[in-house]
Amino acid sequence: MSSQKRVRVSVSIREVAAHAGVSVATVSNVLNRPDIVARPTRDRVSASIAELGFVRNESARQLRAGRSRTIGLVVLDVANPFFTDLARGVEDEANKAGLAVILCNSDDQERKEKRYLELLEEHRVQGVLITPVVGASSRLARLQRRGTPVVLVDSRSPSRGQCSVAVDDVLGGDLAVSHLLEAGHQHIAFIAGPRTIRQVADRFEGALRALERAGRRHEDLHVIDVGALNVASGQKAGADIAAMTAGRPTAVFCTNDLIALGVLQEMTRHKIRVPEDISIVGYDDIDFAAAAAVPLTSVRQPRQQLGRTAARMLLEESAGGEAHQHQQVIFEPELIVRQSTAATR
Amino acid sequence: MSSQKRVRVSVSIREVAAHAGVSVATVSNVLNRPDIVARPTRDRVSASIAELGFVRNESARQLRAGRSRTIGLVVLDVANPFFTDLARGVEDEANKAGLAVILCNSDDQERKEKRYLELLEEHRVQGVLITPVVGASSRLARLQRRGTPVVLVDSRSPSRGQCSVAVDDVLGGDLAVSHLLEAGHQHIAFIAGPRTIRQVADRFEGALRALERAGRRHEDLHVIDVGALNVASGQKAGADIAAMTAGRPTAVFCTNDLIALGVLQEMTRHKIRVPEDISIVGYDDIDFAAAAAVPLTSVRQPRQQLGRTAARMLLEESAGGEAHQHQQVIFEPELIVRQSTAATR
């Protein structure tokens, strides 16, 4: 009986009002403050809304309200499980507050990051969560000047001009290397990604700290530099280690799990047993770390919680206005010991 | 010298016009059709825009234009590398067209999917790319009635009422099992996820087809059912296989790579050598497949291309209007042979 319903491109509040025999203001009230509308009227309007298939126009609401009901999340690499888990945490929290998340992938490129920040600014998002490619971006500064809350994720705020959440990477590096030292390892290698990345530098610093505390010299840590934080780089480093005839390290600490998986693969290929011949420690504790052929010992970061907390701080700042106090939250990482590490014989 | 610039909440086109001494229409023209504005005027306006830090209000544009410059992408699981790669393809293509992507994670829940579709409808998105949780959703139908293009991703269109892109999963299953049969394997196991998932059913069907063609009976395929398409399920199945004392299969075909990784891990743990004692084939060819301790033979799906194509079809439909013809694109999967499979001795 309703087969003649046809392609109405869009039903506006005005048509609903006409259909229900009330003013547009009343329809708006039904939508936003139903309690102030008398019961019979309210029901009549609701019926019209359902019958006409009316759906609010978010653009119009936003225009009127001056800001949107979305937040932006800018990450370095959506393909990295670390960031997907983080995104998941952000999404959960945003959903709870009735906000949508625009997920932007800067791909480690300043150009893309800039473009996305402009887009988010045009959309008048309620706030931005970002792991910045570089320290200070002019777009970011402009967003803040406009009054848009910005929370730095996994990147300590240098200026204290904003909120930030991060994990104590120095402690993480310390934990990893302490674990290896306690297991009796004398000769430890550190596979480092680009030192310009703060996380890499901090984890390295933590490694040195552990060494010092154990009364060892910095030179005792054999550093192998690789170009990126991915599996391929780990394989290259692994090949180098396998090629060492004398003085091969008995343990390796990798800047992240992707590298560790690459190293592990090379060890297997060269019949170097893990952990009997060499121990491996990764970082991030991504799901694939536990599922590796030799389950990886890794430093776990509270990824989802990181996302949730960041989102909550953003919402709080957004609501709090002038009264808001910026804060820096630092989480503690945790060492998860699995089969890829063992004591020296 | 510009330190007194302060918290202007937002600069509108009107203020730019006043600053440059022109009308708002001219500012709009500079923004949208710069060629029709005289050079000196254009420069003056541009200078004002820069000085005041003006950024367009996307909501207002959208309201006027009647539709937004964003598209929605609804996936089942952002944590699955298959979907992140797909999203990457969509994003690239959307970016090229100057569109933003709202990434929604339905988490395999009908409730969340529905909520997201409502949100996308409120945002008047230009189109929706979706891997639906269930076949037909009323929200989806309503979106289409409104005239919003919808493209089904990785899910063959049942009604032909819309565009779709998918990969030939029957062929994929066929390729995998044919490969094993050609290598001389007589006793093959299939680790199946929930059969209600179309992909699972299709891959199974393909496996049977290969068997038939080789003159073998369906009963020759040993089916092991598991509850989900993840690593944990694979481990469970792997444990079952390891426990078999007699008649253990010499090859396993897994519904996806996560399961395959789980199986591989269990084999290693039980000192069952891969591929000497047992061959393993996965599905999806995620990056971690190549990086596994024993690099996995897997059926590759053109993930990024899937995303790109879907996005392109959506844009085309969005532009084409009435003239548009719905089409179903089916990609062919490809078998990538690595070290996890070998011929029987």
Place this chain on the structure above:
DNA sequence: GCGACGGGATGTATCGTTTCACTACGAAGC
């Protein structure tokens, strides 16, 4: 010298919603 022309700029209605100020009207208080 006058009309036609056209490049360049402008005035303003419009998109859909929200909200503020206001009206209508019956009930209650004195």
Place this chain on the structure above:
DNA sequence: GCTTCGTAGTGAAACGATACATCCCGTCGC
């Protein structure tokens, strides 16, 4: 019977950008 009050509903002005119709004015052709 008049004022006061409260409840329910309405009119209309925003929000910011766009685009259509229009206008202004200097040039050119004849």
